[in-house]
Amino acid sequence: MNPVPLAIRLEGCARTFADGTRALEPLDLDIRAGETLVLLGPSGCGKTTTLRLIAGLERPDAGGRVLFDGEDVTARGIEARHVGMVFQSYALFPNMTVAENIGYGLRIRKLPIREQRARVGEMLAMMRLEALADRAVDQLSGGQRQRVALARALAVRPRALLLDEPLTALDAQLRDTLRMEINLLLRGLGITAIYVTHDQAEAMALGDRIVVMAHGRVAQVGTPRDIYHRPASAFVADFIGTMNRVRGSETADGFACAGGRLRLPPTGRGAAAVMFRPEDVRIAADDETADLAGTVTASFYLGDRTRLFVDIGDECPLTVESSARCTFRPGQAIRLNVQPDGLLVL
Amino acid sequence: MPPLIFSLQLAFTLAVCAFLIVPVVLSVLAGLTVNYFVGLESGLTLKWVIEVWNGYRDTLFRSVGIALACLALTLVLGVPAAYALARAKSRLGRAFEELLMLPVAVPGLATALALIASYGALSGFRTSWAFILVGHALFTLPFMLRAVLAVLSAIDLKTLEEGAASLGAGPWQRFVHIVLPNCRDGILAGSLMVLTLSMGEFNLTWLLHTPLTKTLPVGLADAYASLRLEVGSAYTLLFFLMIVPLLLAMQALARPRRRRFIPADDTDLAPLALKP
Amino acid sequence: MFLLPAAIFFIAFFILPMGRLFIVGGSGSRGWSAYAAILTDAVYFNALLATLGVAAATTVTTLLVSGVAGVFLQRHPFPGNRLLVSLLTLPLAFPGVVIGFMVIMLAGRQGLIGTLTQALGGDRLVFAYSLAGLFMGYVYFSIPRTLLTIMAAAEKLDPRLEEAARSLGASTWRVVRDVILPGLKPALISSGAICFATAVGAFGTAFTLATRIDVLPMVIYTEFTLSANIAMAAALSFVLGAVTWLVLALARSAAGSTVAAAG
Missing domain, CATH: 2.40.50.100 (RNA polymerase II/Efflux pump adaptor protein, barrel-sandwich hybrid domain)
Known part of the structure; x- marks a missing residue:
């Protein structure tokens, strides 16, 4: 029942903003189908830009290509890429209830009403949100919003899930709990996931592989174990843990x-x-x-x-x-x- | 704060309130009194109101019609423009926003004269109520624009739209599903403002109207100048009946709503029951 | 693309007509010197002075009244507070003609003030049909508008600043002068400017009260209708528009810079 996870490949993707700042140096990156890849780095390192390139919210500079399962999707906008995305501020629609938010992608896809309802019910149950189905989103706590955002992104059964610092807006204790939940969820779904964070503990806990970034470049790619015990540079060594x-x-x-x-x-x-x-x-x-x-x-x-x-x-x-x-x-x-x-x- | 200062301030505020409200009450009474010069003891009557209704109700209907047309026009022009301005935070956008505010800053007389100088020769247009409508729309558009813009800049429109796009929504779907519903309060506030202002507009209208396109305020000015006080008052009373509900609705809307946010109740955060 | 309809409408019915108005202003018997007439011709210059004088007096009075009442209402949530605010902002969108009529109800020939002064044994006090009546009308007109802005600004004042000032020994008046007024300054400047601009350009109130009040809008109206001197009317109204726009622009930059300095 789960969709086949997506393999994503970035080729020579650089990003220069209109004002001339180079947010990302040319980047090549292979994301394996079904893995959880964490983009880790301090603010301004290019990790969010990388995610937005994959999402289709930004276009790479000329010459860069984004490939989904070998197919060039560079020219497609996010609405045509069929990826799920969880935003840092959740971007829940304040004019819709919890259930309407979760069902929005299904409504856009014009699924039969009965199937929409069934799918929303399934997501509500999975996220333990049944009791909140008819609440307005401004009546939710931070953790609840987080789960609605996840449910909404997953309801359309995307082949890849993109998460942009999804836990940053929460307090420390809640962050720990939700980190564990997200970990279980991603493993259970077997979905390709790309997770952006500046928190090294989060990266360690979630990533199959971690991409450490600095100044628009990749500093190291590796498993959490590699990154911690075999840092490729002094920057990586200092950024992860104490050295x-x-x-x-x-x-x-x-x-x-x-x-x-x-x-x-x-x-x-x-x-x-x-x-x-x-x-x-x-x-x-x-x-x-x-x-x-x-x-x-x-x-x-x-x-x-x-x-x-x-x-x-x-x-x-x-x-x-x-x-x-x-x-x-x-x-x-x-x-x-x-x-x-x-x-x-x- | 010492109670003496409190009492002084309260008395002052009450006096200001009386200054604003007493004439309204007087005028309402005058419109219902047989002879205002004699006073209330001359008796209450609906005679003046009926006289005004029979003689001037066309101005009332025309004003309502123009106000509704003006609302439609400002909605069609203003809401998309506010959306465009909220998205494009460029210097050019700011400059255009400033320009659109000009008809509020520039006296209505100047705008009206400019319109007459440019389009007065088109007699079909000059003598129709559409000529007044154009003036009203110019004057009220900034209010619609600002009300909608205020709401749009208070929400994180960009992220909301990105969220909708990530779920597959195209530009038009985003505008209808996300943008419009979320600036509903702004549109409502702007609409009430536009209706109220159009209904009461005089500065422009006095120069733009023709004997066949008199609006309510124009009729009022006529009545004040040439008819007895009771008739003017009765006419004003009709105007109040139209405009006060709009003003009250505006006040109700402007009142900050209590946020029903439930703070960090995350007691139900047991690990998720997964259904892989 | 979303901007296009508004842009077309605005250019066709405002920018182009304003350009036309400017040209018409220079096409009369005086030629382009019509634009200088507001300073050189005694009649127009006096009208300008009267207009600016009434507007300035209105602005100062309104800010004082709304400032005191606005801060008071914002600070003290006594029962009936809401009703008072409602009543005070009710005349928000009364048109100038109706305001004129309200002044007549108070200070006209059959007005309340006249009746009261007579009852107290004095002369019947009637001042509606003069500059004083116009001033009263403009104050009436401006209070609801400024009150809301000032209340919004008073709500944002940081009470800790006042507590800090008190803790340093400042008296009530010092607190008002050193903390409350500077905090309200941007709101006072911007609402004052709007108040001034409306008083300069308003026409309905003067029109209702009397045609004898020589403020600039009335002069323009007279030139246009009675003397059929369209060029002069155009020139004067263009200057009037420029003056009001200038006042608003200046105020905005002043209020903006204070806000920036305070931040």
């Missing part, structure tokens, strides 16, 4: 730096800097085997763990997380171990 960076020089038996020596496996490239995540750092049990020595400059108790800033004599302090139940005082001397497999050289 410590230590300068120094590679030696025969590791990496010498301020505060000690890291057990870096030989790289053969003569690394001048290494990076590692806070969770790969442990507070050393005994001073003999410790990799680094430093002093605590600040400590923040977060409940389940404590976040420490540790000065080892390098330019930036290290960020370290400890789940130990002991307290730390600024000025206190501390020794650290860094897992060798967490060390990253770019």
